[in-house]
Amino acid sequence: MSNHPPVAPVWIRGITIRQPWTTCILTGERTIKNRPRHWSWRGWLLLHSGQSVDTPAFRNPLVARTIRGRHLHTGAILGVARLTACHQDPDKAAPCDPWAHPGSHHLALADIHELALQLRCPALAGRVASGDDREQAGSALNLAGAILAGSNQPHGAGDVRAQHVAEVEILLVVVNEYLRTASDRSEYAYLLESMLSFEGVVSWREDLAWGLVNEEYEVSCPSCQANLFIVIGERGFFSTSGDYALSEDDVETTPLRPANPADMDGIGRRLHDIVLTDGHQDVANAMTYVFGDATCPDCETGFSVADQVSSDWSATH
Template sequence: MVNWAQMRDCRFEVDRVPELLERVERDTDTEAWKELGWRLVLEHDLVSPASFAALPCLVRLAPREARARALAGKILERAAGHHGCDDLLADCADAIARFREVLNRHLRSRPTDYFVSFRALLSAEGEYHWAAGLGDFEDDFYPLDCPHCDAEVTIAIGDYGRYSAIRKWDEGDVDRRDLRPAAAEGLTGTGKWMYEMAVRDGEEVLADGISHLFGHAECPGCASVFNVADEYTSANRPVMPQGTSSDSA
């Protein structure tokens, strides 16, 4: 039983979240969902004790409510931060396991909220880095430093192209080099799992983007070749909460 008197939300209040949860469980209360969202997930990736205390309820609603799936996913995306709620997160292990099952079934139905649910599944699997950083490959840029010459390289994967480049404020992306996508049989770890999930569900754009993200790029500055996902992960991997681990490639 949750002691809500000790579960402050992101507004440092303890009484609103349980009331809002009761409202959204009863009906599709749009205003209640809006308020619940900014009480459980604040800007700058902040969450609170009430965020994790609310997870079991959100997971119960997840099979029938897109807003519950999205909000639970946002909370879990931030589980790697310095929120001071590691014990509460650990207590949510059963709910998170159920959430994974719900999301996996939901994704197989090829829903309209596929990408949001895909990222939520990444966070439920503990892949916090990719849950927070993965784009839908329509208009995505992944900035990183070349591991060999420290040049600032822009990786583009989207409708406009798949390339590495040097970005200049007055010229845009210059000296473009085509990315070298990973072959399906060459993928391992998280990249392989993400790619196979997208292929299973007929998400061709997502699968193609993942193959490029986990492929190789040529640095326009020194012409060295490096793995895009490895370098992006190295620069952006979040701090992990105690007792958890995540493989990113």
């Protein structure tokens, strides 16, 4: 396994979308996703339903009609879709689609499928263990991790982990092999998350990679409950409140305060050390922000980013 040549994997990317918008996509009615920035990547996307719910959206008649009679799952991978294009409408033109926001970048989605992932764990483990194709094995590890992470949810299909102890042990060995040889940041982040999932580490397994890859975490302020985005990446290192997703301009931001690696402990210290050992300096740097502190731009309360991501996770599972 360790002799794989370095190849660029065709990776399944993830995108986190709040309910009820996720379900609007899964019905097939909504094929445009609004984003504040251009996204050059094309291919398959895992549609991950965020933990918090955009409650005001229920008053939108288009939304209300589309989700009628549907259960709105949160904090889980609910489907896949193919991202085929990203465009902006011409200035002053009418939006290209009823779901499109003026001024936003419009991701065009096709081949939208709702998933029942819980049922596919044994098949994936077999494929990982027997396959010699890095790309396929990586995708299978990614999906198996997501399945195990989802298996303890209230709507999950029983205790997948207990039923598949041997497969999970194989997956853990294999994921560690791949971690040591992963070159791509996204690939590495997903493998790290899968590792936590196979180990049974709760509260981080669904969120770590989504945040590292999308370069943002979605949390609520522990004091005023405002919906906040913690941005860690190319756009900077700051926290900002909920309307950030719709308007990139004129939002208030406050800088994050990274942890000093020497002072980190627990899961944060362990992840930071693994990531440094594997040679991913940029991910290690991101970890110091994930396990550092943020300030709410609305009420100026300071809080631990990691604590807030995991407490939001606990509150919805």
